[in-house]
Amino acid sequence: MQLLMFYGFAFFALFAAVGMVMSRQPVMSALLLIVNMFCLAGLYAQLDAHLIAILQLIVYAGAIMVLVLFVIMLLNLREKQGIISKHQVALQAVGIMALGFFIITVVSRLNPAKLPAPKQTDATFGTVAAIGRILFTDYLLPFEIASVLLLAAIVGAVILAKSKV
Amino acid sequence: MSDFLWLIVLLPLIGAAINGFFGSRLPKPVIYLAALGSTGLSLILAVVSFIQLAGLPAESRAMNNQVYDWITAGTLNVGVNFLLDPLSGLWLLVVTGVGFLIHIYSVGYMSHDRTYWKFFAYLNLFMFSMLMLVMGGNFLLMFIGWEGVGLCSYLLIGYEYHRTAAAVAGKKAFVMNRIGDFGFILAIMLIFVTFGSVDYYQVFSHAHEKLAVGGTVVTAITLLLFLGATGKSAQIPLFTWLPDAMEGPTPVSALIHAATMVTAGVYMLCRTSLLFNMAPFTMGVVAAIGCATAIFAATIGLFQKDIKRVLAYSTVSQLGYMFMACGVGAYVAAAFHVMTHAFFKACLFLGSGSVIHAMGGEQNMEKMGALKKHMPRTYWTFLISTLAIAGIFPFAGFFSKDEILAETFGSGHTALWIIATIAAGVTAFYMFRAVFLTFHGKSRVDHEVEHHLHESPYLMTLPLIILAFLATIGGFLGIPLIEGANVLHNFLNPVFTQFAPHAAEHAEHAEHAEHSMGLELSLMGLSLGVAISGIALAYYFYIRNTAAADSMQKKYEGIHTLVYNKYYIDELYDFLFTRPIVRVSRAFLHKVFDVQVIDGFVNGVASFFMGLSGAARRLQSGMIRGYALTMVVAFVLLIGYYLWGGK
Amino acid sequence: MQVPLNHYLILSGLLFSIGVVGVLTRRNALIVYMCIELMLNGVNLSFIAFSRYLGDMGGHMFTFMVMTVAAAEAAVGLAIIISLFRNRQTVDVDDVNLLKG
Numbered sequence: 020m021q022l023l024m025f026y027g028f029a030f031f032a033l034f035a036a037v038g039m040v041m042s043r044q045p046v047m048s049a050l051l052l053i054v055n056m057f058c059l060a061g062l063y064a065q066l067d068a069h070l071i072a073i074l075q076l077i078v079y080a081g082a083i084m085v086l087v088l089f090v091i092m093l094l095n096l097r098e099k100q101g102i103i104s105k106h107q108v109a110l111q112a113v114g115i116m117a118l119g120f121f122i123i124t125v126v127s128r129l130n131p132a133k134l135p136a137p138k139q140t141d142a143t144f145g146t147v148a149a150i151g152r153i154l155f156t157d158y159l160l161p162f163e164i165a166s167v168l169l170l171a172a173i174v175g176a177v178i179l180a181k182s183k184v
Numbered sequence: 185m186s187d188f189l190w191l192i193v194l195l196p197l198i199g200a201a202i203n204g205f206f207g208s209r210l211p212k213p214v215i216y217l218a219a220l221g222s223t224g225l226s227l228i229l230a231v232v233s234f235i236q237l238a239g240l241p242a243e244s245r246a247m248n249n250q251v252y253d254w255i256t257a258g259t260l261n262v263g264v265n266f267l268l269d270p271l272s273g274l275w276l277l278v279v280t281g282v283g284f285l286i287h288i289y290s291v292g293y294m295s296h297d298r299t300y301w302k303f304f305a306y307l308n309l310f311m312f313s314m315l316m317l318v319m320g321g322n323f324l325l326m327f328i329g330w331e332g333v334g335l336c337s338y339l340l341i342g343y344e345y346h347r348t349a350a351a352v353a354g355k356k357a358f359v360m361n362r363i364g365d366f367g368f369i370l371a372i373m374l375i376f377v378t379f380g381s382v383d384y385y386q387v388f389s390h391a392h393e394k395l396a397v398g399g400t401v402v403t404a405i406t407l408l409l410f411l412g413a414t415g416k417s418a419q420i421p422l423f424t425w426l427p428d429a430m431e432g433p434t435p436v437s438a439l440i441h442a443a444t445m446v447t448a449g450v451y452m453l454c455r456t457s458l459l460f461n462m463a464p465f466t467m468g469v470v471a472a473i474g475c476a477t478a479i480f481a482a483t484i485g486l487f488q489k490d491i492k493r494v495l496a497y498s499t500v501s502q503l504g505y506m507f508m509a510c511g512v513g514a515y516v517a518a519a520f521h522v523m524t525h526a527f528f529k530a531c532l533f534l535g536s537g538s539v540i541h542a543m544g545g546e547q548n549m550e551k552m553g554a555l556k557k558h559m560p561r562t563y564w565t566f567l568i569s570t571l572a573i574a575g576i577f578p579f580a581g582f583f584s585k586d587e588i589l590a591e592t593f594g595s596g597h598t599a600l601w602i603i604a605t606i607a608a609g610v611t612a613f614y615m616f617r618a619v620f621l622t623f624h625g626k627s628r629v630d631h632e633v634e635h636h637l638h639e640s641p642y643l644m645t646l647p648l649i650i651l652a653f654l655a656t657i658g659g660f661l662g663i664p665l666i667e668g669a670n671v672l673h674n675f676l677n678p679v680f681t682q683f684a685p686h687a688a689e690h691a692e693h694a695e696h697a698e699h700s701m702g703l704e705l706s707l708m709g710l711s712l713g714v715a716i717s718g719i720a721l722a723y724y725f726y727i728r729n730t731a732a733a734d735s736m737q738k739k740y741e742g743i744h745t746l747v748y749n750k751y752y753i754d755e756l757y758d759f760l761f762t763r764p765i766v767r768v769s770r771a772f773l774h775k776v777f778d779v780q781v782i783d784g785f786v787n788g789v790a791s792f793f794m795g796l797s798g799a800a801r802r803l804q805s806g807m808i809r810g811y812a813l814t815m816v817v818a819f820v821l822l823i824g825y826y827l828w829g830g831k
Numbered sequence: 832m833q834v835p836l837n838h839y840l841i842l843s844g845l846l847f848s849i850g851v852v853g854v855l856t857r858r859n860a861l862i863v864y865m866c867i868e869l870m871l872n873g874v875n876l877s878f879i880a881f882s883r884y885l886g887d888m889g890g891h892m893f894t895f896m897v898m899t900v901a902a903a904e905a906a907v908g909l910a911i912i913i914s915l916f917r918n919r920q921t922v923d924v925d926d927v928n929l930l931k932g
Contacts, residue, residue, distance in 0.1 A: 025834045029842050036846055036869055040853035045861055052865050055846075059872055062839075066883040071894050075875075078898050083868065083905045090909045091861055094916050111856050118848030121820065123841055125827065137833060138886030145883075150891055158892045165899045172903030179910035182917075806931030808924050813855050 024065060032058035041111055045091045049084060056080040067145040186236075186247035189266040192229045192276070193315045195222040200308035207301025216291060219304035223287050223311055227280040234273050242678055245270055248321065255324075259380055265321035267384065271679045274519055274672075275318040275451055278526045282443045283311050285647035289534050290435040292643035293541065303343060307439070310336035314444050318451060323372045323382040326452065330368065330416065333445045334361040340440060341432040353428040360425040364415015371408035374401070388458050397462045406459050406466035409452060417449030418500050419477045419507055424754050426500055430492040434537030437492060442499050442533050443526035450503070450522055453510045457680050461513065471511025471592075475600045475607075478504030480751075482610040486617075487748045490547045491536045494618045498573065499529060501611060505588055508600060514591035516676045520662045521588055523672075524580035527658050528572035531651035535566040538640040538648065539622060544633050549618065554627035558637040561645045563623050565652035570619050572655040574612035575715045583659030586708050590664070593707060605714055612718030620726040664704065839880035846873030860912050860922040871901050 035055035042048045056079050063072035143149045154162055199222030203215055210218075237247055246269040255262040268276070287307060294300045313336055317329025335358075342354025372382060378394055378401060379387045395402040413419070418426040429441050440446070453460060453470070460467055478501045485497035502525050509518035540547055542559060556563045572581035585608060593601040629637070639645065662672040725733040737744050746752070846869060853866030875894045882890025916922050 022834055025838060029838075032842070033845060033849075036849045039869065040849055040857070040862075040866060045859060048862055048865055052869065055869065056872065059876060062842075062876060063879050065834075066839075066879050068879045068883070068891060068894075071875075071879060071891055074895070074898060078902060079868075079872070083902060086905055086909060087861065087865060090913065093913070094861075094922065111852055114852035114856065115849055118852060119845050122844030122848055125823070125844070128827075137836075137884050140883075140886050144886070144888070145891060149888060150895070153888050153892065154895070161892070161896055165896060168903050169899065172906045176906040176910040179907065179914050804930065806928030808927065809855055809858075816851055816855065 021065065025062070028058045028061045028065070031055075032062070037115065040115075046088070049088050049091060053080050053084050056084070067140065069145050070147050070150050071145070186233075186249050186268070188229065189233065189247065189249035189268055189319060190251050190264075192226050192233065192280075193266060193312060193319055195226045195229075196308040196311035196315065198222055200305045200312060203301045203308065204305035207305060208299075210301065215301045215304060219308055220284070220287050220291070222308060223280065223284045226311070226315070227284045230276050230280045233268055234277055237268055237270070237273050238675075242674075245678065250321075260376065260382075262322060262324050262382060264325065265383075266319045267321040268319065269679055270676050271451075271454055271519065272318050274523060274676065275447070276315070278447075278523055279311070279314050279318060279444050282526050282530050282651070283307075283314075283439060285650055286435050286439045286443075286530065286534070289438075289537075289644050289647045290433075292641050293435055293537055294433065303340075303433070306336055306339045306343070307435075310340065310440060310445075314448070317448055322384055323375060323387075326455075327365075327368060327372060330412070330448060331365065333440070333448060334358060334365065334416070337361070337429070337440050337445055340436040341429045343432055343436065347431070350431040353425075353431040357425040357429050360422050361415050364412045364422055367408040367411025367415070371405050371412065374405045374408065378405070384455070391458055391462065395459075395462060398464055402459055403463045403465050406456070406463040407469065409456055409459070410466060410470055413449030413452055413507070414473070415449075416452075417446045417503050417507070419449070419504065420473050420480065423477065423481070423500050424750075424757065427493050427496040427750070430490070430496050434492070434533060434540060437496070438530045438533035438537070441496065442529035446499065446503055447506070447522045447526070450506045450510065450518055453507070454515045454519055454680070457510075457515050460510070467511050467513065469511075471508050471597060471600055474504045474507030474509075474511050475603050476504070477501065478508065479603050479607040479610070480504075482607045482614065483747055484750050485614045486610065487744060489550055491539065491549050491552075491618060491622060492533070492547055494549075494614060495529070495532055495536060498611060498615060501607060502529070502573070505585065505604065505607075508604060509588040509591060512592050512595045512597055512600070514588060514595075515680050516673050517584065517587040517591050519676055520672055521584040523661075524572065524584040524655070524658050527651050528569035528579075528581055528655040531565055531569040531648055531655055532573070534644070534648055534651065535562050535569065538562040538644055541640055541644070542637050543629070544636065546630075546633060549621040551628055551630060551633075552622045553625045553629060554623070555629075555637065556623040559623075559639045561639055562648065565645075565648040566623070567619060568652040569655050570615045572659075573615055574719060575608055575711060576719075577712060578656075578659065580655050580658035582712070583662050583664070586711055587662060587664060589711055590704060590707055605711060608711060609714040609718040612715040613722045616719045616722035617726055620722060624727055625730070836880060836884050840877060843873045843877035843880070846870075846876065858923050858925055860915065860924050863924060864908055864912070868901065868905075871897055 032055050035051045035058065039048045039051040039055065042051060056075060060072045060075045060080075063075060199218045202218040203210075207215055233247070237245060240247075246267065248265055248267055250263055250265040252264040253261075254264045287304070290303065290307065294303050297303060310333060313329045313332025315329070317326050317333060320326045320329060338354045338358040340354075341357055342351045344350045345354075375387060376382055379390055381387060415422045426441055426446070430437055432440075460470070481497045481500035481504065485494050485501065488494045488497065502521070506518045506521050506525070509515070509521065538559065539552070539555065539562060542555070542562075543552065546552070568579065572579035575582045575585040589601060589604055589608070592604060627634070662670050664670060725736075850866045850868075850870035850873060853869065854863050857863050857866065875897055878890040878894050878897075882888065882894075912922055915927065919926060
């Protein structure tokens with residue numbers, strides 16, 4: 020059952036990814052990427068990462084991709100802008116296959132017997148409470164730094180997007 | 185006081201720096217203060233040091249001032265130390281004294297010049313170099329001074345560089361000096377190789393153990409040293425620059441080409457007298473060349489029309505006398521003659537400058553005449569100095585020239601003595617010819633010039649008077665025959681004998697070789713008679729019977745032209761050396777070596793790097809995707825290496 | 832049956848490499864940006880998988896941080912693309928070659 024779910028999500032994710040890379044229209048690419056993110060959220064859920072799955076949907080698919088769609092529509096990109104030359108399709112196909120082969124070779128060297136089996140974890144693994152607990156104790160510093168980072172990003176974005184500096 | 189010897193040398197340099205860098209902006213009094221003050225201070229310090237030196241006992245009469253360790257490289261240790269002993273002390277007084285007087289004279293002479301501060305800067309620089317030469321305690325310091333005076337000679341001869349003749353003369357002087365300097369440098373290198381040091385004390389104290397008397401090494405060293413001396417002191421074959429150097433202003437001719445720089449060669453020979461005494465072959469060469477130069481230059485001086493040229497050739501001739509003295513081993517006589525020559529020759533040059541100044545720039549004696557009543561002070565000082573150079577008792581030149589002739593005769597060089605005595609007569613003749621043509625007889629002066637003939641201001645005539653006074657009494661420092669009266673001899677002699685005990689007997693033997701009183705007196709009388717007959721002959725030809733001079737000239741037209749044109753030596757040098765060298769330089773050294781090899785190499789380095797950067801530039805295509813691709817490829821390679829390759 | 836770890840890892844690697852190919856091949860700056868997001872997602876998956884299989888919550892934390900950074904990057908990166916478009920009227924990355932030597 021789990022394996023089946025995995026394969027389902029995995030194939031959808033891959034199709035969406037390849038489609039995104041090869042699509043001519045930007046909007047299509049954006050939408051396919053959203054599909055990809057949904058599939059990944061499903062995979063996260065399967066891996067007991069509850070909060071991360073939801074965050075993926077809310078932040079990534081919900082905020083970031085919407086922002087990207089806004090920009091695509093703002094720039095009003097014509098079809099011409101997304102054109103890829105005739106060589107590029109072949110190039111992309113070859114590239115994907117080559118890299119994929121590479122990855123598979125690398126990973127297949129891993130001996131399945133030596134791979135860790137999923138550890139026994141209790142029901143609180145990956146829940147909001149658990150993440151919240153370690154976020155504010157063990158990983159407090161990264162948390163604070165992340166907030167500074169976001170501040171910097173906001174200021175930077177505002178300055179960059181101003182018409183008159 | 186011995187700790188401050190360096191100050192004597194340095195003060196003129198400071199004056200030169202002040203005037204050289206800031207002269208264009210400084211007011212007149214400051215410039216004169218810097219120039220005259222520094223030289224004057226040097227003079228005062230020199231006199232004080234000299235008095236202190238004279239106070240020391242005769243055996244240890246030397247003050248050494250070690251200032252600074254200059255070079256310590258492997259086995260070569262050269263320090264900056266200044267040596268004051270009787271020899272350098274004599275030169276020191278002459279250089280600072282006469283130099284200071286000429287500085288005073290220059291204030292008046294150069295007052296019309298636009299960039300006179302530059303002149304004084306060069307003069308001070310020259311003083312510094314000359315003092316370095318004379319006071320240096322090792323060969324390398326002497327060489328620095330040697331080069332420095334050559335440079336200043338070039339700068340000062342070509343002072344009016346707008347005039348082609350002056351610029352060419354300066355260049356000629358410098359190049360000829362360089363040929364001599366080549367010999368000097370080779371000699372220094374040989375000395376270093378033989379002795380491992382260039383310090384005077386080190387070299388001279390070990391001379392007898394390291395060098396064989398009369399051997400090839402010492403002969404080579406001394407011949408090379410003499411080559412350097414011929415360049416600096418204008419002996420055959422490197423003398424042609426000195427007459428041309430008269431293109432420079434007259435104070436320059438007086439200071440550099442009469443009193444100081446040209447005596448540097450004599451100083452060098454005196455300083456290295458020990459080495460020369462060990463090389464009899466070189467001594468013979470020196471004496472022969474000195475004598476030949478004396479008579480050769482004297483004959484050229486017979487027919488010159490330019491007053492300064494006459495004096496220039498007489499300088500060359502008198503220098504020949506000094507070298508002849510060195511060549512026969514009479515170093516004290518040579519130094520004596522240097523001193524007296526500085527007095528009367530400087531006075532003669534400054535006097536001629538006074539005449540030229542009054543004549544508004546005219547230097548041709550055929551356009552002068554009967555100036556005696558217009559310029560009395562100039563006339564009398566000029567006459568006194570001419571009597572000195574002719575060797576008339578009791579003026580200074582009589583004593584010094586007589587000592588040289590006596591030594592030459594006494595050491596057995598009879599042929600040299602005969603030629604030298606003849607040269608003395610010729611000297612008296614042409615010097616008095618100059619006097620008669622300029623100051624006596626009928627006036628041949630142009631009408632416009634006649635109106636502003638005037639005596640020179642006191643600033644110019646005061647040094648003349650002082651120098652003439654010195655030319656009168658200077659000889660009494662070296663009175664011969666009377667026991668103990670030869671002050672100079674007693675003072676200087678220890679310098680020449682200090683390092684060679686057995687050479688002292690040799691020198692003593694040569695100097696006081698069985699002179700009977702009668703022989704000495706008759707020699708004196710003979711030289712006096714020759715001089716007087718020279719004067720009488722000049723009187724006859726140029727006062728009494730001027731037509732006779734012209735008819736003799738027409739009768740011997742060919743010889744006259746030959747001698748008047750300096751025996752065509754300049755043209756000979758030009759043909760033999762200058763033109764081939766210029767041809768080779770243009771055709772080969774420039775076209776082939778300079779353009780192709782050197783420029784090719786430099787341009788080649790540049791174009792190599794340009795090619796390299798042109799290739800590297802293609803990496804920076806501006807295509808971001810290209811950069812990203814490079815990163816990915818590198819990443820893949822790295823991962824592959826760590827997975828399948830090394831640890 | 833449990834899904835073995837290497838399945839997740841292969842998927843993660845494939846997603847990553849697809850993203851790389853997209854970055855290298857596409858000319859539209861927005862598409863390039865989206866491919867970068869794809870790469871980040873692939874890495875996230877790898878982190879979560881390892882976190883589950885090793886029982887360590889640190890992977891979740893890292894994913895958290897990656898998302899934060901991706902959000903910040905979205906803001907700034909898109910602002911850059913917009914100002915690029917404003918100045919050059921194009922978002923073609925090949926046209927941005929002022930660094931050409």
